[in-house]
Amino acid sequence: MIETLRLTKRHRAVTAVEDLSFSAPDGQVTGFVGPNGSGKTSTMRMVVGLDRPTSGSATVDGRPLRDHxxxxxxxxxxxxxxxxxxGMTTRAHLRWLAAAGRIPDRRADDLLEEVGLASAASRRIGALSLGMRQRLGIAAALLGDPGTLVLDEPVNGLDLDGVRWVRHLVRRLAAEGRCVLVSSHIMAELQQTVDRVVVIGAGRLLGQFDIGDLSEGTSLEDAYLTLAAGAAQYRAGTTGGSSR
Ligand SMILES: Nc1ncnc2c1ncn2[C@@H]1O[C@H](COP(=O)(O)OP(=O)(O)OP(=O)(O)O)[C@@H](O)[C@H]1O
Structure with missing residues (x-):
């Protein structure tokens, strides 16, 4: 389970995340959404211990990740x-990560197969498409058979087959009792994938709700746009361009 409590991150003059409290329970897929620059990646980086909060806390299974x-x-x-x-091949990269976590090579090889990259085992990562890198990233995330998954825009760059594959994968991971936190800008896709949604804007919580609680006929996109109205910092201008 992921919990943040009054989580705040400041980079000098920029406040990326402010006073953010939310939870993502085990056994569910939680969508994490917000306009560009609203603080999703910053929050995820603190949850997984890549950045330290300026104040507040982010915990996984009750402790900051660095304490596990x-x-x-x-x-x-x-x-x-x-x-x-x-520089590395996909197989060497995964085996290298596996070794760092004292995980057998066999697990790395099995995961290459599972994510559909077995035929690219000898290809250098630099030569992979974005979608193939996403698949490799997912394989790396699964190496330690973790109870929690944090996925920042995992379907970015994936083809339709890949998008469906991620959808089924995250559903299966949650059905196995894991906590899955996934960010995306594609509301129609998220609506098919997630159990609940956390919406942020300008670093702050705008709302969190279960997909099942949306009133009939209301799409996630509708609910999101209502909550996020006014919170978008970056939006295409309406002047200066030609409509022709
Ligand atoms: N290392 C940093 N130094 C300065 N500002 C930063 C840093 N990291 C993030 N920010 C700023 O914090 C804010 C939140 O950025 P973040 O990447 O977390 O947003 P996001 O919701 O993931 O955006 P997107 O949907 O575009 O990926 C932005 O204004 C960004 O410019």
Missing amino acids: RSPQRVVGVVLDVRNTPG
């Missing part, structure tokens, strides 16, 4: 897969 003995077995993370170093 084997973090790889507690949380699996997919953040920006474009930053994955490109």
Whole structure:
């Protein structure tokens, strides 16, 4: 289970996350949504221990991730897969991560198969498409068989087959009792995938609700747009362009 309590992150003059309290329970897929620059990635980075909060806390299973003995077995993370170093082959990369967590090579090889990259086992990561990198990132996240998954825009770059595959995967992971926190801008896709949604804007909580509580005929997109109205900091201008 992920919990944040009054979580705040400031980068000098920029407040990325402010006073944010929410939870993502075990056994459910929680969607994490908000306009560009609203603080989703910053929050996820603090949850997985990559950044320290300025104040407040982010815990997984009751403790900050740095206080867990084997973090790889507690949380699996997919953040920006474009930053994955490109020099290694996919198999070598996964085996290297596995070794760091004292996980057998066999698990790395099985996961390459599971994410559909077995035929790309000898390809260098630098030569992979974005969608293939996403698949590799997901394999890496699953290496330690963690009870919690944090996935930042995991369907970005995936083809239709890949999007459906991620949908079924996250549903299965939650059905196995895991906590899954997933960010995305694609509301129609999230509506098919998640049990509940946390909406943030300008670093603050705008609302959290169960998908089942949406009134009949209301889409997640409708609910999101109502909550996020006014919270978008970055929006295409309505002047200066030609309509032709
Ligand atoms: N290291 C940093 N230094 C300064 N500002 C930062 C840093 N990291 C994030 N920010 C700022 O914090 C705010 C939140 O950024 P963040 O990447 O968390 O948003 P996001 O919701 O993930 O956005 P998107 O949907 O576009 O991916 C933005 O204004 C961003 O510019």
